Amino acid sequence: MEQATQCSLVEGKQPYTLVSASLMLIRMLYEYGCSAHRLPLLASYHARNVVDLLRCFNSRSCQLIIGAGAMRVAGLKTITSTNLALVSRALQLVLWLLPKLKEHFQAMSGYETIERDYQGHIKEIENKIHGIVSERLAAQLDAWEARPPIPSQTFRHISRHLVKLHEAIAGVLPEAQIHEIYGVVHRNFKDKLREQLLKLNVNNNGGPQHGVVTSELTFYMETLRTLKALPAEQLDNGILEEIWLY
Structure with missing residues (x-):
């Protein structure tokens, strides 16, 4: 939600504009991956932690942005289309990372459910973006x-x-x-x-x-x-x- 710390991660020719929460998530996933590589006996334990982390990130992001919780928690006056777009892009980055995480944490279960949940929330956010503008255009045409x-x-x-x-x-x-x-x-x-x-x-x-x-x-x-x-x-x-x- 914080826009002051935006930066971009580029995958191929595709840039991902990210905020601090996304960068923190990537760092945590990286640390789990490194630990699982160094200590294979902990890999399945870390895989469960990664699944829980991704579920939490998805759930919390959507509570804040779709449920407008950020207006209460972060003191925002309104949820803008830019806020919605940034969260959508953060969730899209996780979708891009999921196959790589599954390959790294071979015991990772719950992958399909996480993928469906992220795809569903991305669609919800997209619906909210075009819904806001469509309502405004309809009001004008009235x-x-x-x-x-x-x-x-x-x-x-x-x-x-x-x-x-x-x-x-x-x-x-x-x-x-x-x-x-x-x-x-x-x-x-x-x-x-x-x-x-x-x-x-x-x-x-x-x-x-x-x-x-x-x-x-x-x-x-x-x-x-x-x-x-x-x-x-x-x-x-x-x-x-x-x-x-x-």
Whole structure:
């Protein structure tokens, strides 16, 4: 949770942005590994300790970040997308380490359960990140009407939310995961906009309101293209037609 001590560990071409708790975990795992190598008779005992340590790290991390315990324990005013991204990356590092730990501690049991638990919590964190932004975009669209000026204040706010999310997670999460998060946000945005268009009775008829929708969406897509928030093949203007498919 402490961001003042961030650093990066690079595996191949993949950087892991870490905080002090992750570095402490790596140090403890290293010491257990060294001890098991020096004293093979203790290897199975250390393997159990490693399993308990990994379970504790996962459980405590998610209590703090998903359960918002850090707001009480560390005095944080809010849990930000950056906080969520940092914890997600820390858990991803453990997933990368797990096969190596299993190979080193050959008597290590509970490996599969730990792997499933970590994968599940990473998914929970990802859901929370895109859920926060999707809710904000939906709230903006609730007040939107298809009329000038263009871009409207609503779509300017939507653009700002997309940019802020990118600023929060781009330096922490890998590109593929960022694309996945924005992919969900994008789908939720389209669903909510379709709902609003139906409510406003705006149709794909070439009229003035249809023109407003086209201009608003062009502005929206330009924001996503600038951020490179989605894979290149998803950054065309296909949304201009897709949005009318109910």
